[in-house]
Amino acid sequence: MTALLEVDRLDLYYGDAQALDAVSIAAQEGEIVAIVGSNGAGKSSLIRAIAGIEPPRRGTVRYRGRDITGLPSHAVCQLGVGQVAEGRQVFPSLTVRENLEMGAMLARARPRMAGAIAEVFTLFPRLRERERQAAGTLSGGEQQMLAIGRCLMGQPELIMFDEPSLGLAPAVVQEVFQTIKALHGRGLTIILVEQNVAVSLRLAQSAYVLENGRIVMRGSGAELLADDRVRQAYLGL
Template sequence: MLKVNNIDVFYGNIHALKEVSLEVNEGEIVTLIGANGAGKSTLLKTLSGLLKPKKGEVLYQTQQIGGKPAQAIVKVGISHVPEGRRVFSTMSVEENLELGAYLRTDREEIKKDIANVYGLFPILGERRKQPSGTLSGGEQQMLAMGRALMAKPKLLLLDEPSMGLAPLIVKQIFEIIKMVNEKGTTVLLVEQNANMALSIANRAYVIETGKIVLSGTAKELQESEQVKAAYLGGL
Protein backbone atom coordinates (compact mmCIF):
# COMPACT_ATOMS: atom_id res chain seq x y z
CA MET A 1 0.00 0.00 0.00
CA LEU A 2 2.79 2.42 0.97
CA LYS A 3 6.39 2.18 -0.21
CA VAL A 4 9.06 4.66 0.85
CA ASN A 5 12.27 4.44 -1.18
CA ASN A 6 15.52 6.05 0.02
CA ILE A 7 14.10 9.39 1.11
CA ASP A 8 16.25 12.21 2.44
CA VAL A 9 14.58 15.02 4.36
CA PHE A 10 16.19 18.20 5.69
CA TYR A 11 15.17 20.87 8.22
CA GLY A 12 17.27 23.74 6.86
CA ASN A 13 20.81 22.33 7.07
CA ILE A 14 19.87 19.47 9.39
CA HIS A 15 19.75 16.11 7.63
CA ALA A 16 16.73 14.66 9.49
CA LEU A 17 16.06 11.49 7.43
CA LYS A 18 18.84 9.62 5.66
CA GLU A 19 17.94 7.20 2.87
CA VAL A 20 14.90 5.89 4.73
CA SER A 21 13.03 2.98 3.13
CA LEU A 22 10.03 1.12 4.49
CA GLU A 23 6.78 -0.40 3.37
CA VAL A 24 3.29 -0.90 4.75
CA ASN A 25 1.02 -3.59 3.32
CA GLU A 26 -2.74 -3.27 3.20
CA GLY A 27 -4.43 -4.37 6.45
CA GLU A 28 -1.28 -4.20 8.59
CA ILE A 29 -0.37 -2.30 11.73
CA VAL A 30 3.27 -1.28 11.24
CA THR A 31 5.06 0.53 14.04
CA LEU A 32 8.11 2.77 13.94
CA ILE A 33 9.98 2.94 17.24
CA GLY A 34 12.91 5.10 18.25
CA ALA A 35 14.14 7.64 20.76
CA ASN A 36 13.10 11.30 20.85
CA GLY A 37 14.57 13.18 17.91
CA ALA A 38 15.27 10.01 15.88
CA GLY A 39 13.13 11.20 12.94
CA LYS A 40 9.82 9.43 13.60
CA SER A 41 7.56 12.51 13.43
CA THR A 42 9.59 13.88 10.51
CA LEU A 43 8.78 10.73 8.54
CA LEU A 44 5.03 11.01 9.22
CA LYS A 45 5.05 14.71 8.29
CA THR A 46 6.77 13.80 5.02
CA LEU A 47 4.20 11.10 4.27
CA SER A 48 1.30 13.48 4.94
CA GLY A 49 2.70 16.32 2.80
CA LEU A 50 3.80 18.70 5.57
CA LEU A 51 7.47 18.22 4.57
CA LYS A 52 9.00 17.56 1.17
CA PRO A 53 11.66 14.90 0.59
CA LYS A 54 14.85 16.22 -1.01
CA LYS A 55 15.53 12.83 -2.58
CA GLY A 56 13.78 9.48 -3.00
CA GLU A 57 10.13 8.62 -3.54
CA VAL A 58 6.95 7.96 -1.59
CA LEU A 59 4.58 5.61 -3.40
CA TYR A 60 1.00 5.15 -2.23
CA GLN A 61 -0.83 2.42 -4.13
CA THR A 62 1.91 2.84 -6.80
CA GLN A 63 1.17 6.60 -7.14
CA GLN A 64 4.08 8.96 -6.39
CA ILE A 65 2.90 11.31 -3.60
CA GLY A 66 6.22 12.61 -2.17
CA GLY A 67 6.11 16.42 -2.04
CA LYS A 68 2.40 16.71 -2.89
CA PRO A 69 0.35 19.19 -0.81
CA ALA A 70 -1.26 17.85 2.36
CA GLN A 71 -4.84 18.23 1.11
CA ALA A 72 -4.05 16.13 -1.99
CA ILE A 73 -2.69 13.39 0.27
CA VAL A 74 -5.84 13.39 2.44
CA LYS A 75 -7.83 13.11 -0.79
CA VAL A 76 -6.05 9.89 -1.87
CA GLY A 77 -6.85 8.26 1.48
CA ILE A 78 -4.14 9.09 4.06
CA SER A 79 -4.99 10.79 7.38
CA HIS A 80 -2.46 11.99 9.97
CA VAL A 81 -3.12 12.23 13.72
CA PRO A 82 -0.30 14.58 14.78
CA GLU A 83 1.77 14.43 17.93
CA GLY A 84 0.19 16.59 20.65
CA ARG A 85 -3.34 16.00 19.26
CA ARG A 86 -3.84 19.54 17.87
CA VAL A 87 -7.59 19.77 18.35
CA PHE A 88 -9.27 23.11 17.57
CA SER A 89 -9.75 24.04 21.22
CA THR A 90 -12.45 26.73 20.92
CA MET A 91 -14.61 24.59 18.62
CA SER A 92 -16.96 21.91 19.92
CA VAL A 93 -16.22 18.19 19.68
CA GLU A 94 -18.77 17.85 16.88
CA GLU A 95 -17.36 20.82 14.93
CA ASN A 96 -13.89 19.22 15.11
CA LEU A 97 -15.33 16.00 13.66
CA GLU A 98 -17.14 17.91 10.90
CA LEU A 99 -13.83 19.59 10.01
CA GLY A 100 -12.29 16.14 9.56
CA ALA A 101 -14.75 15.60 6.70
CA TYR A 102 -14.03 18.94 5.00
CA LEU A 103 -13.15 17.31 1.63
CA ARG A 104 -16.37 15.29 1.57
CA THR A 105 -19.75 16.32 0.18
CA ASP A 106 -21.88 13.29 1.15
CA ARG A 107 -23.83 14.99 3.98
CA GLU A 108 -25.89 11.95 5.05
CA GLU A 109 -22.82 9.69 5.12
CA ILE A 110 -20.95 12.30 7.19
CA LYS A 111 -23.77 12.21 9.78
CA LYS A 112 -23.52 8.41 9.87
CA ASP A 113 -19.75 8.56 10.29
CA ILE A 114 -20.05 11.04 13.17
CA ALA A 115 -22.43 8.54 14.81
CA ASN A 116 -19.84 5.79 14.17
CA VAL A 117 -17.13 7.87 15.87
CA TYR A 118 -19.44 8.30 18.89
CA GLY A 119 -19.92 4.51 18.84
CA LEU A 120 -16.15 4.04 18.93
CA PHE A 121 -15.61 6.78 21.55
CA PRO A 122 -18.84 7.05 23.63
CA ILE A 123 -17.34 9.79 25.84
CA LEU A 124 -17.13 12.08 22.77
CA GLY A 125 -20.86 11.61 22.17
CA GLU A 126 -21.52 12.73 25.74
CA ARG A 127 -19.32 15.80 25.20
CA ARG A 128 -20.34 16.62 21.61
CA LYS A 129 -21.30 20.26 22.37
CA GLN A 130 -18.34 20.94 24.68
CA PRO A 131 -15.39 23.09 23.50
CA SER A 132 -12.66 20.54 22.76
CA GLY A 133 -10.10 22.53 24.76
CA THR A 134 -11.98 21.53 27.94
CA LEU A 135 -11.49 17.77 27.31
CA SER A 136 -8.90 15.69 29.16
CA GLY A 137 -5.73 14.60 27.32
CA GLY A 138 -7.17 11.13 26.66
CA GLU A 139 -10.44 12.56 25.33
CA GLN A 140 -8.51 14.96 23.06
CA GLN A 141 -6.52 11.99 21.71
CA MET A 142 -9.79 10.18 20.97
CA LEU A 143 -11.11 13.31 19.26
CA ALA A 144 -7.95 13.67 17.14
CA MET A 145 -8.32 10.04 16.03
CA GLY A 146 -12.05 10.44 15.40
CA ARG A 147 -11.43 13.59 13.36
CA ALA A 148 -8.85 11.76 11.20
CA LEU A 149 -11.29 8.87 10.65
CA MET A 150 -13.90 11.34 9.34
CA ALA A 151 -11.85 11.65 6.15
CA LYS A 152 -12.48 7.90 5.58
CA PRO A 153 -8.76 7.08 5.33
CA LYS A 154 -7.42 3.81 3.97
CA LEU A 155 -4.13 4.52 5.78
CA LEU A 156 -3.99 6.15 9.23
CA LEU A 157 -0.73 7.76 10.42
CA LEU A 158 -0.63 7.95 14.23
CA ASP A 159 2.06 10.02 15.93
CA GLU A 160 2.68 9.21 19.63
CA PRO A 161 -0.94 8.49 20.60
CA SER A 162 0.08 7.47 24.14
CA MET A 163 2.07 10.61 24.94
CA GLY A 164 1.24 12.10 28.34
CA LEU A 165 -1.65 9.73 29.04
CA ALA A 166 -2.36 7.58 32.10
CA PRO A 167 -1.63 3.83 31.62
CA LEU A 168 -5.32 2.89 31.74
CA ILE A 169 -6.15 5.40 28.97
CA VAL A 170 -3.14 4.20 26.92
CA LYS A 171 -4.52 0.65 27.07
CA GLN A 172 -7.91 1.92 25.88
CA ILE A 173 -6.38 3.94 23.00
CA PHE A 174 -4.40 0.90 21.81
CA GLU A 175 -7.50 -1.30 21.93
CA ILE A 176 -9.26 1.27 19.74
CA ILE A 177 -6.31 1.31 17.28
CA LYS A 178 -6.68 -2.47 16.98
CA MET A 179 -10.44 -2.12 16.45
CA VAL A 180 -9.97 0.55 13.74
CA ASN A 181 -7.48 -1.75 12.02
CA GLU A 182 -9.84 -4.75 12.22
CA LYS A 183 -12.53 -2.64 10.54
CA GLY A 184 -10.24 -2.27 7.52
CA THR A 185 -7.97 0.75 8.09
CA THR A 186 -4.23 0.16 7.67
CA VAL A 187 -2.13 1.84 10.40
CA LEU A 188 1.40 3.25 10.56
CA LEU A 189 2.07 3.93 14.22
CA VAL A 190 4.91 6.06 15.61
CA GLU A 191 5.31 5.40 19.30
CA GLN A 192 7.83 5.77 22.13
CA ASN A 193 5.99 3.17 24.22
CA ALA A 194 7.69 0.33 22.34
CA ASN A 195 6.14 -2.41 24.49
CA MET A 196 2.59 -1.32 23.69
CA ALA A 197 3.34 -0.63 20.02
CA LEU A 198 4.97 -4.05 19.44
CA SER A 199 2.11 -5.80 21.27
CA ILE A 200 -0.42 -4.75 18.57
CA ALA A 201 1.79 -4.44 15.45
CA ASN A 202 2.38 -6.97 12.68
CA ARG A 203 5.77 -5.56 11.74
CA ALA A 204 8.13 -2.93 13.06
CA TYR A 205 11.04 -0.69 12.14
CA VAL A 206 13.59 0.90 14.48
CA ILE A 207 14.88 4.36 13.56
CA GLU A 208 18.00 5.95 15.04
CA THR A 209 19.37 9.39 14.10
CA GLY A 210 17.36 9.48 10.88
CA LYS A 211 18.23 5.96 9.66
CA ILE A 212 16.32 2.69 9.77
CA VAL A 213 18.62 0.35 11.69
CA LEU A 214 16.38 -2.70 12.24
CA SER A 215 13.21 -4.19 10.85
CA GLY A 216 11.24 -7.39 11.21
CA THR A 217 8.04 -8.84 12.59
CA ALA A 218 6.88 -7.30 15.86
CA LYS A 219 7.66 -10.60 17.59
CA GLU A 220 11.24 -10.65 16.23
CA LEU A 221 11.85 -7.13 17.49
CA GLN A 222 10.30 -7.91 20.89
CA GLU A 223 12.80 -10.76 21.21
CA SER A 224 15.81 -8.82 19.89
CA GLU A 225 18.44 -8.20 22.57
CA GLN A 226 19.29 -4.86 20.96
CA VAL A 227 15.67 -3.68 21.10
CA LYS A 228 15.17 -5.02 24.64
CA ALA A 229 18.21 -3.13 25.89
CA ALA A 230 17.43 0.15 24.15
CA TYR A 231 13.62 0.37 24.12
CA LEU A 232 12.01 -2.24 26.34
CA GLY A 233 13.73 -1.31 29.58
CA GLY A 234 16.00 -4.37 29.38
CA LEU A 235 12.98 -6.70 29.87
Protein backbone atom coordinates (compact mmCIF):
# COMPACT_ATOMS: atom_id res chain seq x y z
CA MET A 1 0.00 0.00 0.00
CA THR A 2 1.34 3.45 -0.87
CA ALA A 3 1.17 5.95 1.95
CA LEU A 4 -0.80 9.16 1.43
CA LEU A 5 2.24 11.13 2.59
CA GLU A 6 5.81 9.87 2.50
CA VAL A 7 8.74 11.90 3.75
CA ASP A 8 12.04 10.31 2.84
CA ARG A 9 15.37 11.26 4.43
CA LEU A 10 14.66 14.95 4.67
CA ASP A 11 17.47 17.35 5.62
CA LEU A 12 16.61 20.94 6.48
CA TYR A 13 19.03 23.72 7.37
CA TYR A 14 18.66 27.26 8.66
CA GLY A 15 21.91 28.72 7.37
CA ASP A 16 24.58 26.35 8.69
CA ALA A 17 22.37 24.96 11.45
CA GLN A 18 20.80 21.63 10.66
CA ALA A 19 17.21 21.36 11.92
CA LEU A 20 16.23 18.04 10.30
CA ASP A 21 18.58 15.14 9.69
CA ALA A 22 17.42 12.35 7.37
CA VAL A 23 13.86 12.45 8.69
CA SER A 24 11.54 9.82 7.24
CA ILE A 25 7.89 9.52 8.19
CA ALA A 26 4.77 8.17 6.51
CA ALA A 27 1.06 8.75 6.94
CA GLN A 28 -1.44 6.21 5.63
CA GLU A 29 -4.75 7.56 4.42
CA GLY A 30 -7.18 8.11 7.30
CA GLU A 31 -4.70 7.78 10.15
CA ILE A 32 -3.59 10.11 12.92
CA VAL A 33 0.20 10.35 13.09
CA ALA A 34 1.69 11.88 16.23
CA ILE A 35 5.09 13.58 16.22
CA VAL A 36 6.55 13.82 19.72
CA GLY A 37 9.65 15.75 20.71
CA SER A 38 10.96 18.35 23.12
CA ASN A 39 11.36 22.07 22.40
CA GLY A 40 13.61 22.70 19.42
CA ALA A 41 13.52 19.08 18.24
CA GLY A 42 12.38 20.15 14.77
CA LYS A 43 8.64 19.37 14.85
CA SER A 44 7.50 22.69 13.40
CA SER A 45 10.37 22.60 10.91
CA LEU A 46 9.15 19.23 9.68
CA ILE A 47 5.61 20.54 9.21
CA ARG A 48 6.90 23.63 7.42
CA ALA A 49 9.08 21.54 5.13
CA ILE A 50 6.13 19.32 4.18
CA ALA A 51 3.95 22.41 3.67
CA GLY A 52 6.43 23.93 1.24
CA ILE A 53 7.30 26.83 3.52
CA GLU A 54 10.93 25.82 4.21
CA PRO A 55 12.73 24.16 1.30
CA PRO A 56 14.67 21.06 2.38
CA ARG A 57 18.28 20.65 1.31
CA ARG A 58 17.94 16.93 0.63
CA GLY A 59 15.28 14.25 0.66
CA THR A 60 11.81 14.00 -0.81
CA VAL A 61 8.20 14.60 0.14
CA ARG A 62 5.66 12.51 -1.74
CA TYR A 63 1.92 13.03 -1.65
CA ARG A 64 -0.28 10.40 -3.29
CA GLY A 65 2.89 9.06 -4.85
CA ARG A 66 3.77 12.37 -6.46
CA ASP A 67 7.04 14.14 -5.65
CA ILE A 68 6.02 17.51 -4.19
CA THR A 69 9.44 18.46 -2.76
CA GLY A 70 10.14 22.13 -3.35
CA LEU A 71 6.64 23.03 -4.51
CA PRO A 72 5.53 26.43 -3.20
CA SER A 73 3.14 26.31 -0.25
CA HIS A 74 0.06 27.40 -2.22
CA ALA A 75 0.62 24.53 -4.64
CA VAL A 76 0.91 22.08 -1.74
CA CYS A 77 -2.36 23.44 -0.28
CA GLN A 78 -4.01 23.13 -3.65
CA LEU A 79 -3.20 19.39 -3.60
CA GLY A 80 -5.14 19.00 -0.33
CA VAL A 81 -2.46 19.38 2.32
CA GLY A 82 -3.58 21.89 4.94
CA GLN A 83 -2.00 23.05 8.15
CA VAL A 84 -3.03 24.75 11.35
CA ALA A 85 0.13 26.61 12.28
CA GLU A 86 1.49 27.13 15.78
CA GLY A 87 -0.02 30.11 17.56
CA ARG A 88 -3.53 30.44 16.10
CA GLN A 89 -2.81 32.43 12.99
CA VAL A 90 -5.93 34.42 12.21
CA PHE A 91 -6.27 37.81 10.51
CA PRO A 92 -7.19 39.91 13.57
CA SER A 93 -8.83 42.85 11.81
CA LEU A 94 -10.98 40.66 9.52
CA THR A 95 -14.28 39.24 10.73
CA VAL A 96 -14.82 35.58 11.46
CA ARG A 97 -16.61 35.14 8.14
CA GLU A 98 -13.90 36.99 6.20
CA ASN A 99 -11.23 34.79 7.78
CA LEU A 100 -13.15 31.71 6.67
CA GLU A 101 -13.54 33.12 3.16
CA MET A 102 -9.76 33.65 3.01
CA GLY A 103 -9.38 29.93 3.62
CA ALA A 104 -11.36 29.16 0.48
CA MET A 105 -9.26 31.16 -1.98
CA LEU A 106 -7.66 28.03 -3.44
CA ALA A 107 -9.04 26.89 -6.78
CA ARG A 108 -9.93 23.54 -5.21
CA ALA A 109 -12.03 25.26 -2.54
CA ARG A 110 -13.66 28.34 -4.08
CA PRO A 111 -16.63 26.61 -5.74
CA ARG A 112 -17.58 24.99 -2.42
CA MET A 113 -17.21 28.08 -0.23
CA ALA A 114 -20.86 28.53 0.81
CA GLY A 115 -21.33 24.90 1.80
CA ALA A 116 -17.99 24.85 3.56
CA ILE A 117 -18.88 27.88 5.71
CA ALA A 118 -22.12 26.18 6.72
CA GLU A 119 -20.18 23.04 7.68
CA VAL A 120 -17.66 25.00 9.75
CA PHE A 121 -20.52 26.75 11.57
CA THR A 122 -22.11 23.36 12.29
CA LEU A 123 -18.81 22.11 13.70
CA PHE A 124 -18.23 25.33 15.70
CA PRO A 125 -21.59 26.97 16.53
CA ARG A 126 -19.78 29.67 18.51
CA LEU A 127 -18.20 30.92 15.31
CA ARG A 128 -21.63 31.33 13.73
CA GLU A 129 -22.71 33.49 16.69
CA ARG A 130 -19.60 35.64 16.13
CA GLU A 131 -19.70 35.71 12.35
CA ARG A 132 -19.30 39.49 12.06
CA GLN A 133 -16.93 39.96 14.99
CA ALA A 134 -13.28 40.90 14.32
CA ALA A 135 -11.17 37.78 14.78
CA GLY A 136 -8.72 39.64 17.02
CA THR A 137 -11.44 40.09 19.64
CA LEU A 138 -12.20 36.37 19.93
CA SER A 139 -11.01 34.37 22.94
CA GLY A 140 -7.95 32.16 22.49
CA GLY A 141 -10.10 29.05 22.16
CA GLU A 142 -12.38 30.71 19.62
CA GLN A 143 -9.37 31.84 17.61
CA GLN A 144 -8.10 28.26 17.53
CA MET A 145 -11.52 27.08 16.29
CA LEU A 146 -11.35 29.77 13.63
CA ALA A 147 -7.84 28.72 12.60
CA ILE A 148 -9.08 25.13 12.25
CA GLY A 149 -12.19 26.31 10.42
CA ARG A 150 -10.14 28.35 8.00
CA CYS A 151 -7.97 25.36 7.25
CA LEU A 152 -11.09 23.25 6.61
CA MET A 153 -12.33 25.88 4.13
CA GLY A 154 -9.45 24.82 1.86
CA GLN A 155 -10.97 21.30 1.54
CA PRO A 156 -7.88 19.52 2.87
CA GLU A 157 -7.44 15.74 2.79
CA LEU A 158 -4.53 15.90 5.21
CA ILE A 159 -4.21 18.41 8.06
CA MET A 160 -1.03 19.08 10.00
CA PHE A 161 -1.70 20.51 13.46
CA ASP A 162 1.17 22.28 15.22
CA GLU A 163 0.51 22.52 18.98
CA PRO A 164 -3.24 23.11 18.61
CA SER A 165 -3.92 23.12 22.36
CA LEU A 166 -1.03 25.35 23.42
CA GLY A 167 -2.06 27.99 25.95
CA LEU A 168 -5.73 27.01 26.03
CA ALA A 169 -7.88 26.34 29.10
CA PRO A 170 -8.47 22.64 29.91
CA ALA A 171 -12.09 22.64 28.71
CA VAL A 172 -11.04 24.16 25.41
CA VAL A 173 -8.17 21.69 25.09
CA GLN A 174 -10.77 18.91 25.34
CA GLU A 175 -12.79 20.60 22.63
CA VAL A 176 -9.77 20.80 20.32
CA PHE A 177 -9.12 17.07 20.77
CA GLN A 178 -12.80 16.27 20.19
CA THR A 179 -12.59 18.25 16.96
CA ILE A 180 -9.49 16.36 15.83
CA LYS A 181 -11.28 13.08 16.59
CA ALA A 182 -14.33 14.22 14.63
CA LEU A 183 -12.19 15.18 11.62
CA HIS A 184 -10.45 11.82 11.78
CA GLY A 185 -13.91 10.22 11.91
CA ARG A 186 -14.74 11.96 8.64
CA GLY A 187 -11.77 10.26 7.00
CA LEU A 188 -9.24 13.06 7.15
CA THR A 189 -5.60 12.15 7.63
CA ILE A 190 -3.95 14.03 10.48
CA ILE A 191 -0.40 14.82 11.54
CA LEU A 192 -0.44 15.97 15.13
CA VAL A 193 2.30 17.79 17.01
CA GLU A 194 1.18 18.21 20.62
CA GLN A 195 2.60 19.05 24.03
CA ASN A 196 -0.10 16.80 25.45
CA VAL A 197 1.93 13.73 24.59
CA ALA A 198 -0.27 11.18 26.37
CA VAL A 199 -3.43 12.36 24.66
CA SER A 200 -1.83 12.55 21.25
CA LEU A 201 -0.33 9.04 21.53
CA ARG A 202 -3.70 7.68 22.62
CA LEU A 203 -5.32 9.18 19.54
CA ALA A 204 -2.58 8.21 17.09
CA GLN A 205 -2.37 5.04 15.03
CA SER A 206 1.31 5.71 14.41
CA ALA A 207 3.83 7.90 16.11
CA TYR A 208 7.41 9.14 15.87
CA VAL A 209 9.81 10.63 18.39
CA LEU A 210 11.97 13.43 17.03
CA GLU A 211 15.13 14.42 18.94
CA ASN A 212 17.64 16.99 17.70
CA GLY A 213 16.25 16.76 14.19
CA ARG A 214 16.35 12.96 14.00
CA ILE A 215 13.67 10.31 14.28
CA VAL A 216 14.84 8.17 17.19
CA MET A 217 11.77 6.01 17.69
CA ARG A 218 8.68 4.96 15.78
CA GLY A 219 5.77 2.66 16.46
CA SER A 220 2.05 2.61 17.04
CA GLY A 221 0.68 5.21 19.44
CA ALA A 222 0.06 2.42 21.97
CA GLU A 223 3.61 1.09 21.64
CA LEU A 224 5.18 4.47 22.28
CA LEU A 225 2.77 5.13 25.13
CA ALA A 226 4.00 1.93 26.80
CA ASP A 227 7.70 2.56 26.11
CA ASP A 228 9.77 3.33 29.22
CA ARG A 229 11.98 5.88 27.47
CA VAL A 230 8.94 7.76 26.15
CA ARG A 231 7.24 7.59 29.54
CA GLN A 232 10.29 9.02 31.30
CA ALA A 233 11.20 11.67 28.78
CA TYR A 234 7.79 12.92 27.67
CA LEU A 235 5.23 11.79 30.21
CA GLY A 236 7.21 12.38 33.39
CA LEU A 237 6.40 8.88 34.65
